[in-house]
Amino acid sequence: MSNRVIIIGAGPGGLATAMLLAKAGLDVTVLEKEPRVGGRTSPIEGGGYRFDLGPTFFLYPQILEEIFAAVGRDLRREVPMKKLDPQYRLVFGAGGELLCSSDVERMVAEIARLAPQDAPQFRRFMAENRVKLEKFAPCLQSPWLGWTSLLQPRLLGVLPFLKPWKSLHAELAGYFRDPRLQLAFTFQSKYLGMSPFQCPSLFSILSFLEYEHGIFHPIGGCNALTRGMARVAAELGASIRLNETVTEILVENRRAVGVRTAAGELRADAVVVNADFGHAVTKLLPPQHRRKWTDDAVAGKRFSCSTFMLYLGIEGRCDQLQHHNIYVAADYRRNLDEIENQHILTEDPSFYVENPGRTDETMAPAGHSALYVLVPVSHQHPNIDWTRERARYRQVALRQLAKLGLTDLEKRIRFERIVTPADWEGKVAVYRGATFNLAHNLGQMLHLRPGNRFEEAGRLYLVGGGTHPGSGLPVIFESARISARLLLEDLGQAT
Ligand SMILES: Cc1cc2nc3c(=O)[nH]c(=O)nc-3n(C[C@H](O)[C@H](O)[C@H](O)COP(=O)(O)OP(=O)(O)OC[C@H]3O[C@@H](n4cnc5c(N)ncnc54)[C@H](O)[C@@H]3O)c2cc1C
Structure with a gap:
């Protein structure tokens, strides 16, 4: 048997x-x-x-x-998907924006529009991170059975890249002088629920992966x-x-x-x-x-951050948006400090909004849009009572959307669902509502x-x-x- x-x-x-x-x-x-x-x-x-x-x-x-x-x-046959280009639009609260592409020429030109002196650095960033990922891949693919695993010869190669003293943000400051570009290549640490000011420098491989291999949208x-x-x-x-x-x-x-x-x-x-x-x-x-x-x-x-979510069915199209759109708060450092250290709600938060109808017509009825809005917030903490904050923070999120040109959204909402950190914890069984798990x-x-x-x-x-x-x-x-x-x-x- x-x-x-x-x-x-x-x-x-x-x-x-x-x-x-x-x-x-x-x-x-x-x-x-x-x-x-x-x-x-x-x-x-x-x-x-x-x-x-x-x-x-x-x-x-x-x-x-x-x-x-x-x-x-065959994955592609079982689950059809599209590679996105541009892969996302980044809007900086501090001014300026980037339409990010995995096409190297286009990306260099886009960086040059924002910060000409930094444009040549993109190729160096890609070349150095290609080596870094190659060295680190065996660490991701092997089980870690104890500290002695570090002594295996094929894993020793990664040690020079660990740089435990250096944050991801400090690492990127070695490539780009413009603070907006430093953020453009570090905000991906939020995928792990972490601040780039605390996330290990090793994770520059995340933004590298996006530009090297692209971002995909499975249909549906x-x-x-x-x-x-x-x-x-x-x-x-x-x-x-x-x-x-x-x-x-x-x-x-x-x-x-x-x-x-x-x-x-x-x-x-x-x-x-x-x-x-x-x-x-x-x-x-x-x-x-x-x-x-x-x-x-x-x-x-230590646990990752959580997310405040709005899922909005909207009458009409939202052509001001790309498929993926990210707004980086004017005071990003403060935004992250409020999430990770002070555990309070930010009044000008960074956020992400997806408008998948741009690529995939199965997500909403014809002429409508299915918007997914994610605001990174603290995991569950006594400082924040979501039974009180839920409705107020919905307004904050809707107000923020105006920064991407969505000014008349509220009256066009035909479907709405809200998920707070309390819901992640209580309904989805996520410890402390830390959506991205242990830090x-x-x-x-x-x-x-x-x-x-x-x-x-x-x-x-x-x-x-x-x-x-x-x-x-x-x-x-x-x-x-x-x-x-x-x-x-x-x-x-x-x-
Ligand atoms: C808002 C958000 C955005 C994210 N965005 C991205 C992204 O863009 N890209 C990316 O790569 N990752 C992203 N992630 C992170 C990650 O990829 C997902 O969270 C992923 O689904 C986690 O997968 P998992 O296998 O750890 O388990 P989960 O998806 O958490 O699944 C665990 C399952 O266990 C079940 N379960 C729990 N307790 C019990 C029980 N007692 N008995 C039976 N069943 C139980 C749950 O119901 C659930 O179905 C995101 C996560 C969140 C929350």
């Missing part, structure tokens, strides 16, 4: 793992508490509009392509990826059971042996946790089975992040944004590859 594996959660990490393990011949059951697959990468639908709940930028499709190829499928939104993955996993034999909440991970003799749900106990040879790390470890793994990750230890970790400071990366082969019990594995390599779709898919490989090794099924 084949080995039975239970996967808790049908987010992108859980579904990628299900595909790989089902292909390897295991008996795979995915238990998902929601009535749909996808987790933070699922859709919101209503009034004929469709929005992504979370991810809208699909970077570096190569890893998911390789996973599809490994199970005998990023949720089309998880729908496609669930379809393929089921075709490979995985059973995906919706509306089934796991209430406990069963551990006997320091080994995971199954889970408990409302329907009773389900035994398994291995358990994979895709549910949010902080939530799952504190709520599903009883304290007597935890030595390292006690409630206090989890609470003492990615060097003290919480590599072997210092919760392990793919989870250290508290045998045959227990983590996948998703809370484990190595980190949050963000490409690395989440990499976590699935790493954890599936470790699990198959442990069950003696590695090929």
Whole structure:
């Protein structure tokens, strides 16, 4: 009889793992508490509009392509997608804007329009980060089983690039003199929920990845990826059971042996946790089975920021907007300090708005627009009471949209959904509403992040944004590859 594996959660990490393990011949059951697959990468639908709940930028499709190829499928055929050019519009509160392109010539010309002296630096930035990513890739692809992993010869090459003393922003100041350009190549640390002033310099590879490989839009939104993955996993034999909440991970003799749900106990040879790390470890793994990750230890970790979201179905088109649009607050440093250190709401916040109808007519009825608005805010903190702030901050967000030319929006709203950090925590089961999981400071990366082969019990594995390599779709898919490989090794099924 084949080995039975239970996967808790049908987010992108859980579904990628299900595909790989089902292909390897295991008996795979995915238990998902929601009535749909996808987790933070699922859709919101209503009034004929469709929005992504979370991810809208699909970077570096190569890893998911390789996973599809490994199970005998073609990602581009299963989930059609478009490369965006321009990839986004950046508007600076301090003045000026950039239409960013992965076409090097066009990007150099665009930079020259804003800051001529900095234009030649773009090619140097690309060349140096190409080397950096090449050196760092093995770190992302390997499991980190302890600090000794650092001594493996192929990983030693990355040490000169870690520069623990240097922030991402300081790194970029070495390329561009204009502060707006420094921000244009560092704001991507927000994808990890971090400030570029605190994020390790290593993460200049994020903006490099955008320009080197482009930004993709799956038709129907990023949720089309998880729908496609669930379809393929089921075709490979995985059973995906919706509306089934796991209430406990069963551990006997320091080994995971199954889970408990409302329907009773389900035994398994291995358990994979895709549910949010902080939530799952504190709520599903009883304290007597935890030595390292006690409630206090989890609470003492640094967590990413959260997001205040508006999903707006709008009558009429919004041609002032590109597909992706980012407004960088005039006082960006203060904006980030208020999010990360003071935990208060900013009155002139940076924000992001997606207008996917520009590329994809499936997102809204003809002549209408489905706008996705994301305002980075503090994770849950006693300083902010979202029952009081919800309506007021909606007004702040709508006021900010006028800075991108959307002045008459409110009266055109035909559908609306708001998600606050309190909702991320309470409804989506995200610890402290920290949407991008544990922060990615060097003290919480590599072997210092919760392990793919989870250290508290045998045959227990983590996948998703809370484990190595980190949050963000490409690395989440990499976590699935790493954890599936470790699990198959442990069950003696590695090929
Ligand atoms: C607003 C936002 C914007 C983002 N934008 C981007 C972006 O543009 N690009 C990018 O690459 N990344 C982005 N991310 C980050 C990341 O890619 C997504 O959050 C991603 O969905 C995380 O995947 P995951 O596999 O870690 O798990 P999740 O998506 O969190 O899925 C976990 C699943 O576990 C289920 N679950 C939880 N508890 C239980 C339980 N007890 N029993 C059963 N099931 C359970 C949940 O319902 C969920 O389906 C964004 C995230 C957010 C929130």
